[in-house]
Amino acid sequence: MESTQPPLSASQHSPVTELPSVHEDPSQADHSRLKPGAQLTLMRYLQDLPDAEVPHTDPVPPRFHTGRLPNSKAGDGKPRLLLMGQRRSGKSSISSVVFHKLPPSETLYLETTTRIKKESMHSFMDFQVWDFPGHLDYFDPAFDVDNIFEEIGALIWVIDAQDEYLEAIMRLNTTILNLQHSYPNINVEVFVHKVDGLSEDYKGDTFRDIIQRVQDELSDHGYENAPVSFYQTSIYDHSIFEAFSKVIQKLIPQLPTLEALLNSLCSTCHIEKAYLFDIMSKIYIATDTSPTDIGSYEICSDYIDVVIDVSEIYGWPRGEQNGDDESLTETGNNDAESLITMERKGNNYLYLREINKYLALICLMGDDSPAEKKAVIDYNVGVFQAALKQVFPRAERDAVEAPAA
Numbered sequence: 001m002e003s004t005q006p007p008l009s010a011s012q013h014s015p016v017t018e019l020p021s022v023h024e025d026p027s028q029a030d031h032s033r034l035k036p037g038a039q040l041t042l043m044r045y046l047q048d049l050p051d052a053e054v055p056h057t058d059p060v061p062p063r064f065h066t067g068r069l070p071n072s073k074a075g076d077g078k079p080r081l082l083l084m085g086q087r088r089s090g091k092s093s094i095s096s097v098v099f100h101k102l103p104p105s106e107t108l109y110l111e112t113t114t115r116i117k118k119e120s121m122h123s124f125m126d127f128q129v130w131d132f133p134g135h136l137d138y139f140d141p142a143f144d145v146d147n148i149f150e151e152i153g154a155l156i157w158v159i160d161a162q163d164e165y166l167e168a169i170m171r172l173n174t175t176i177l178n179l180q181h182s183y184p185n186i187n188v189e190v191f192v193h194k195v196d197g198l199s200e201d202y203k204g205d206t207f208r209d210i211i212q213r214v215q216d217e218l219s220d221h222g223y224e225n226a227p228v229s230f231y232q233t234s235i236y237d238h239s240i241f242e243a244f245s246k247v248i249q250k251l252i253p254q255l256p257t258l259e260a261l262l263n264s265l266c267s268t269c270h271i272e273k274a275y276l277f278d279i280m281s282k283i284y285i286a287t288d289t290s291p292t293d294i295g296s297y298e299i300c301s302d303y304i305d306v307v308i309d310v311s312e313i314y315g316w317p318r319g320e321q322n323g324d325d326e327s328l329t330e331t332g333n334n335d336a337e338s339l340i341t342m343e344r345k346g347n348n349y350l351y352l353r354e355i356n357k358y359l360a361l362i363c364l365m366g367d368d369s370p371a372e373k374k375a376v377i378d379y380n381v382g383v384f385q386a387a388l389k390q391v392f393p394r395a396e397r398d399a400v401e402a403p404a405a
């Protein structure tokens with residue numbers, strides 16, 4: 001990794017450790033069991049640059065993940081997140097709250113989905129969200145199953161925890177078993193949803209019961225270690241964003257690189273927790289590897305809301321401001337930054353820096369990170385920002401080509 005600026009440390013002015021190399025996963029090399037479409041992964045969507053392609057026969061592993069699978073064809077399709085589950089389980093509500101900022105209470109007025117609703121999301125990576133009607137039997141011969149599941153990123157199965165869930169589990173298992181031969185690598189993400197209405201004890205019992213039933217039934221059919229993950233979610237708190245963050249993170253091949261960069265930044269600047277947020281959806285696409293607690297995510301997520309609200313009032317059209325100044329057009333915009341104090345078990349600091357058009361870095365700092373270190377933190381975050389440009393070149397290119405209106 002080439003960096004024009006040597007980084008500084010908050011305590012001693014020593015360089016930040018060099019960016020780690022991330023090698024291609026050899027287990028991904030053999031996909032002969034899969035249908036051609038299933039061989040594609042999200043990587044190729046992420047950085048659709050000609051120079052990001054890695055020839056299959058290249059004996060030298062790339063130093064950084066390139067955003068493309070060696071055997072993938074160049075295409076302009078987008079990875080899909082499929083939202084499936086029983087009627088009224090909350091699929092449309094989830095999509096509306098996370099991606100359209102619909103206030104949760106207004107989901108009461110959402111109409112039943114009668115046909116597959118396909119939406120494209122444009123952010124640091126482009127993807128599609130397909131919202132399925134609850135009653136649909138997609139394994140009916142009338143449906144082109146390959147067309148639905150071919151370029152899928154994740155299958156999100158929503159189960160209403162406040163309702164009778166046995167049939168939902170049965171349909172989920174049927175779907176997993178049907179898919180396992182052709183698409184064994186699909187991530188199945190089960191959202192045990194609407195947990196807001198349940199008592200703590202009942203919530204835990206229901207969650208465990210659902211996991212047990214799904215796993216038992218799958219192993220009865222000889223399918224051990226199915227790639228299924230479970231989350232407790234509700235649109236009335238941050239849990240749905242947290243769950244979506246984890247789903248999306250699995251689709252980002254550069255995640256280990258991002259985590260290593262954030263770890264490095266945290267240790268150099270004495271930051272307790274750092275999140276890289278997708279501003280539009282408030283999904284965090286990476287965080288450092290120190291333990292995450294929902295509380296720190298909530299603080300950061302609320303802070304993004306404040307910053308967005310303020311910038312909507314006082315913001316300016318950045319495209320016009322950039323002019324020809326190369327240092328500005330490189331990142332697509334001026335850096336927006338702020339440092340505020342918060343009363344939360346002492347003097348904690350929140351530091352936000354807009355990284356590019358799509359991403360913002362938010363850091364949570366404890367007592368030992370007072371404002372006087374801000375210059376050093378600024379500098380190191382600048383180094384982090386420069387490194388990120390190499391990890392997500394496409395986001396930068398978009399920011400230059402299509403400045404925000």
Ligand SMILES: Nc1nc2c(ncn2[C@@H]2O[C@H](COP(=O)(O)OP(=O)(O)OP(=O)(O)O)[C@@H](O)[C@H]2O)c(=O)[nH]1
Nearest residue numbers: 088089090091092093107108112113134194234235
């Ligand atoms: N308590 C609670 N209610 C929720 C939650 N999410 C959704 N709901 C409610 O569940 C009801 C059904 O939500 P929808 O999003 O329409 O469900 P759907 O799965 O899209 O339904 P179909 O379109 O019929 O397949 C609505 O009244 C929502 O307000 C949640 O997290 N908690």
